[in-house]
Amino acid sequence: MKTLKYIIITILLAGQVSCIDKKFQDEFKISITPNAVNSVTDISVKNSATNEQINDVEVSFIGAKSDEVYTIGGTKEFNVDNGFISVGIHKGEIIDESDPIEIDLLLKKDGYLDKRQTIFFNGTSNQLIDISMVKKSDAPTGVKFATSAETLTGGKTSSEVVVKVEADAAKQQELVITLPENTSFLDRKGNTLSGNDLIVDIGSFDPSNSESTDNYPGGFLVSEIDTPDGESQDIAFVTAGFTTLNMTVGGEEVKSFDKPISVCMDIDPNTINPETNQPIQEGETIDIWSYDEEDAKWVHEKTGTVGRENGKLCVVFETTHLSFWNLDYFLKYEPTCRGYHRITLNANETGYYRFQLVPTANPNQSVFNNRFYVRKGQSTLYLNNAPNLDNVILRIYDSNNNTIYNELTNLCKTSLLNLQTAIAYEFLDVNINLECEGVSILPSVSIMYKETGTNDSWKPYAKIENGQSPDRVVKLDKSKRYDFGTYYNGWKQKTNVELPSNSNQFLLDLDLDKVCEEIKS
Amino acid sequence: MKKTMILLICLCTSYLFSQQTGEKEKKHALAVHLGTGLGLDYSYKINEYFSATARYSILKYKQEDFDYEIDGKDLLVDGEFDINHIDALFNIAPFGKAFRFVLGAGYFVKNDVDVTLSFKDEVKIGEVVFTSDDVGNIFINAQWEGLLPYAGIAFGRAVPTSGFGFGVELGTYYDADGPSMSLDATGIIEQTKNQEALLQDSFKENKFLPYLSLRLAYSF
Structure with missing residues (x-):
């Protein structure tokens, strides 16, 4: 019976398959x-x-x-x-x-x-x-480091050690740490370090400078942090300055001390206290936080009082361990935007748009700073981690880094944004298909670009999705020269193109086969 | 001419003989058939040369995991037939014997051929392994629907002369437009579905749908 079945199936299939055009067998590709x-x-x-x-x-x-x-x-x-x-x-x-x-x-x-x-x-x-x-040797504006080498006696300081980050034209706030005499140094496990060569390496970050605040450890949005009032809360820090303190003894990393050391951090007098919306005053309090690098969490240590040293506002506090330390206010928010929140975007140009949220209390720090590839026309933006805050300013920058939006905006309460860039670009078309020969592989890769000779980030010019020619490209400025490249586990090809002045099309000569070779390998 | 004369004489003699013996001629037959379908048919004998048949046939069959290679890739193929048709046929026995031509038409209530292709081996992109399930499937469906003309040849009388009779039939339905093909795909081979036009184009010449059956009939 089974044989009969096979005979039947064979005849049926033979009847069907024999009539199939050879074209199918030759051309059909998976x-x-x-x-x-x-x-x-x-x-x-x-x-x-x-x-x-x-x-x-x-x-x-x-x-x-x-x-x-x-x-x-x-x-x-x-x-x-x-x-x-x-x-x-x-x-x-x-x-x-x-x-x-x-x-x-x-x-x-x-x-x-x-x-x-x-x-x-x-x-x-x-x-x-x-x-x-x-x-560290080439810090940005608002950031400065100081290093000091000291000799210990029997693993202890023989006298008081003072290390200072001096203020200068590019760095406004001073930082001073003082180690008392007879201080011993402990490693992460609590063992006393026995060497006699102490290296103190400290850095100070101004709050009034975005190059400085961009380096805030972990970012200013923090979820489920234990606040001073005992609640676990999502917060946005508003910084009044932060510092990094590092030491080694005999090349071993120091984690703590047997005696507290003193830290004195200058306060920028223009720092706005978000609780009063006024510049910070002597006698006011501010929270002091340390960064637990193992858990990547900020921990509230104590509350400091703003004092005055040598005519400058400062907060002095003691600590027995090293890490990042910051003087921060914080803004609580409900976690409604920690899940995704959709915003409809209407863009008049395809490109990368940078969305930045800055607190009104300190517009030099970003609590949200992301670039998104937005297609011309209507699209949807999914937000993962925007704070549900009313007292923040939304700044949107177009592909050319022009500010196209700068308003007090709570992204979590926003459902529509119009992204209207100035039409300062020429339309330049590109036709790129990528199908790896030999095997039918249709990769998805981005053609990246950046202006030649600048330190701009590489940004997608066009996206090849599943081997298909992109339906949208970023508009480029004909007066500029651009570098183009493809990235797939490393840069596979780069080229430099001068855009033609008399045409809206140009030849982008990228050897995309290198992407195929990478995939096949 | 001579042969035709002899044939006509034989036919007339046979007719007269049956009239003279007075034996009642059996004009009806019921049959079961098995082949490219399982079914029943009823036949009515008009005379020695002509008869009519109404036939219902059904085929549901599934075959899984047979190996196939397309585009250099080893695949596992599952095939499933679900065919269901009603035929109206006219039998012509030119010699008044068992051999006959069968002409008519079939109405296909259902005629699906489903083929599912899956990768036999896993696919690796970098260190990311796609199992056969992850890779996805290619689904091909062929349909012949509606009224299709039929022609075939058979051995064995549609209405046996006495009692039981055995027969075999081979024929084909004809679809001038070929089957209607559809292609779908899932997983990382989803883009394969873009070749539906090629599939349709390649099968449009596939106009014949074969039919084979073994038949056991009883006349009355």
Whole structure:
């Protein structure tokens, strides 16, 4: 009976298949879209002072689902190539848009301060995150470091040690730490360090400068933090200055002391107390926080009182351990925007738009700073971590970094934004298809661009999705020269193009086969 | 001419013989058939050369996991037939014997051929492994619906002369437009569905739908 079945099936199939045009067998291709990850996120890493792209950065991800982070090519080799890396979440991981995956990115590089930043992966692939790292020997405006080498006796200070970050034209606030005589130094495990070579390395960050505040550890939005009133709350810090304190004894990292050391932080007299909306006054209090680097959490340590030293406002406090320390007010908000919140965007041009929220109390710090790729026409923006705050200003910058919006706005209460850039660009069309020959692989890659000779971030010019020519491109300024490149597990090709003055089309000669070679390898 | 004369004489002799013996001629037959379908039919004998048949046939069959290669990739194929048709046929026995031509039409109430293709092996992009399930499937559906003309040849009388009779029939339905093809795909091979036009174009010459059956009939 089984044989009969096969005979029947064979005759049926033979009847069907024999009539199939050879064309089908020759031309039919199974097309694979090799998207190993979802929620592709581009990360641009730059020197905070010079804006130059940084290489050779040690990249790691921390968090419950950090194992699900892969490069755009599906590898775990997180190499920052010319200041750029593209990552995403493993394709098999289901991302709930209303509860995005939250993972901390930790960047380390010799000579630079470590940088830790939270990334939200919500399933959409349109975010570009700018991360600046502070090079200690070339700090940005508003940031200054001081290093001092001291000799210990029997592992203890033989006299009082004072180390100071002096104020100057680029750095307005002073920082002074004082170690009392006979201070012993302990490591992370609480063991007393026995060496006699003490290196004190301290840094001070002004609150009145965005290059400085961009390096605030972990960002100004903090979730579920224990506030001084005992509540676990989502807050936005408003900083009055922060500092980093590091020491080594005999090359071993110091974590704490057997005696408290004194820290004196100058306060910018223009600092606005958000509780009074007036400049900070002598005698007022401000909260003092330290950063627990292991848990990546700010911890409320104590409340300081604003005093006056040498005619300048300052807060003096004692501590027995080292970390980042900050003097911060905080704004509480309801966590309504921690899930995704949708905003309809009407844009008159395709491009990368930077959304920045700054508190009215300190417009030099961003509590939200993200770039999003927005297509011309109507689109939807998903917000993962915008604070539900009324006293913040929304600033939107277009692809050319022009401010196109600057108003008091609570993003969580906003459902529509019009992004109208000045029509200062010429339309330049591009026709790029990418289908890897030999095997039917239809990759998704971005054609990136930046203005030649500048330290701009690389930004997507056009997105090839599943091998298809992009339907939108960013408009470019004909008067400028641009670098173009493709990134897929590293830069595969770069080229420099001078736009034609007499045509709206130009030849973009990128060797996209290198992307195919990377995929096939 | 000579052969035709002999044939006509034989036919007339046979007719006269049956009239003379007075034996009642069996003009009706019920039959079951099995082949590219399982079904029943009823036949009515008009005379020695002509008869009419009404036939209902159904085929539901599924075959899973047979190997196939497309575009250099090893695939597993699941095939499923769900065919259901009613035929009105006219039998012509030119020699008044078992051999006959069958002409008519079939109305296809349902005629789906579903083919599902899946990757036999996993696919790796970087270190990310896509299992066969992750890769997704390609779904192909072919449909012949409506009224289709039919032609075939058969051995075995539509209405056996006495009692039981056995027969075999081979034929084909004809669809001038070919089947209606549809293609869908999921997972990382979803873009394959863009080739539906190629599939439709390639199958448009596939105008014949074969029919084969073994038949057991009883006349009365």
